[in-house]
Amino acid sequence: MPKxxxxxxxxxxxxxxxxxxxELSAREIEKALQSEGISIxxxxxxxxxLEQEGKIRRLTKSGSREVFYQYTDCxxxxxxLHLSCEKCGKTYHxxxxxxxxxxxxxxxxxxxxxxxxxxxxxxxxxxxxxxx
Amino acid sequence: MPKxxxxxxxxxxxxxxxxxxxELSAREIEKALQSEGISIxxxxxxxxxLEQEGKIRRLTKSGSREVFYQYTDCxxxxxxLHLSCEKCGKTYHxxxxxxxxxxxxxxxxxxxxxxxxxxxxxxxxxxxxxxx
DNA sequence: CTAGTTGCAAAGAGTTTGCATGGCG
DNA sequence: CGCCATGCAAACTCTTTGCAACTAG
Numbered sequence: 001m002p003k004x005x006x007x008x009x010x011x012x013x014x015x016x017x018x019x020x021x022x023e024l025s026a027r028e029i030e031k032a033l034q035s036e037g038i039s040i041x042x043x044x045x046x047x048x049x050l051e052q053e054g055k056i057r058r059l060t061k062s063g064s065r066e067v068f069y070q071y072t073d074c075x076x077x078x079x080x081l082h083l084s085c086e087k088c089g090k091t092y093h094x095x096x097x098x099x100x101x102x103x104x105x106x107x108x109x110x111x112x113x114x115x116x117x118x119x120x121x122x123x124x125x126x127x128x129x130x131x132x
Numbered sequence: 133m134p135k136x137x138x139x140x141x142x143x144x145x146x147x148x149x150x151x152x153x154x155e156l157s158a159r160e161i162e163k164a165l166q167s168e169g170i171s172i173x174x175x176x177x178x179x180x181x182l183e184q185e186g187k188i189r190r191l192t193k194s195g196s197r198e199v200f201y202q203y204t205d206c207x208x209x210x211x212x213l214h215l216s217c218e219k220c221g222k223t224y225h226x227x228x229x230x231x232x233x234x235x236x237x238x239x240x241x242x243x244x245x246x247x248x249x250x251x252x253x254x255x256x257x258x259x260x261x262x263x264x
Numbered sequence: 265c266t267a268g269t270t271g272c273a274a275a276g277a278g279t280t281t282g283c284a285t286g287g288c289g
Numbered sequence: 290c291g292c293c294a295t296g297c298a299a300a301c302t303c304t305t306t307g308c309a310a311c312t313a314g
Contacts, residue, residue: 002268002269003267003268003269003313003314004267004268004269004312004313004314005313005314006268006269006270006312006313007312008269008270009269026303026304027303038270038271039270039271039272040271040303040304041270041271041272041304041305041306042269042270042271044303044304044305045269045270045305046269048304048305059192060190060191060192060199065279065302066303067192067303067304083244085244086247086250092244101237105233105234111257111258112215112217112224112253112255112256112257112258113255113256113261114253114254114255115218115254115255115256118218118254119252119253119254119255120251121244121246121251121253122246122247122250122251123244123245123246123247123251124244124245124247125243125244126243126244129245134293134294135288135289135292135293135294136287136288136289136292136293136294137288137289138287138288138293138294138295139287139288140294140295141294158278158279159278170295170296171295171296171297172278172279172296173279173280173281173295173296173297174294174295174296176278176279176280177280177294177295178294180279180280197277197278197304198278199278199279
């Protein structure tokens with residue numbers, strides 16, 4: 001959808017790439033880029049465009065009121081499920097065979113067709129569990 | 133947390149019980165109960181209380197900006213995962229053995245501990261798929 | 265040049281809060 | 290009767306939008 005590569009858009013894309021798989025709020029992004037010079041409206045407009053292109057996921061953590069945006073950097077994301085750690089906020093990409101197994105199990109037993117693009121499993125990752 | 137059973141609280145709880153497993157916005161609830169007489173602030177205050185007690189789940193559909201509340205009427209919900217139909221909004225309770233299988237599979241292969249209370253799988257249910 | 269993009273400020277929408285009144289127990 | 294909950298309106302936060310100025314291609 002976007003046609004011109006402005007310096008604001010470039011800065012935003014760069015920041016998202018550096019923080020792939022992290023959950024970021026619009027305000028966080030604006031603050032992080034304030035030295036680059038980008039207005040909060042431009043942040044929102046670009047995030048919305050990216051969301052419509054399917055390059056970004058918009059999410060809210062349960063219990064929280066905040067809205068986060070997440071740039072998911074995974075070329076094969078159409079075929080895998082996502083695990084989100086509630087402690088560190090990182091996203092893990094579930095191996096394709098595992099995802100397939102789950103999805104087909106579900107389709108059989110409950111006759112429910114999973115929408116992989118919009119499903120996120122929440123929990124605690126191995127690293128965070130080790131830390132306690 | 134709540135101490136008194138006011139008529140507003142009673143009306144709200146009754147409405148939630150009638151519409152268990154449906155996704156409702158604060159405004160919808162207020163409108164539905166306007167004959168009973170409840171203010172939007174009371175709706176929000178009671179929903180927040182219920183959310184803190186864990187009797188209600190607060191969620192946003194991906195892509196949408198709207199916030200929904202859902203009263204999950206399931207006595208054994210601690211042990212099952214939830215499937216949410218993106219077409220009709222209904223929640224399905226995944227059979228316990230199925231959930232256990234999935235959770236243990238994940239724990240083994242990806243060493244990720246699922247938080248069943250906060251995880252919702254999105255997709256399309258059998259009924260909606262039949263309808264097209 | 266010319267259309268897409270930005271910044272600003274104002275408008276909106278949803279949610280929260282302060283305070284006086286009212287009602288449950 | 291005392292305290293909690295309600296209603297109202299104002300306050301807040303997050304997000305969107307109108308418009309003039311700017312700039313990438």
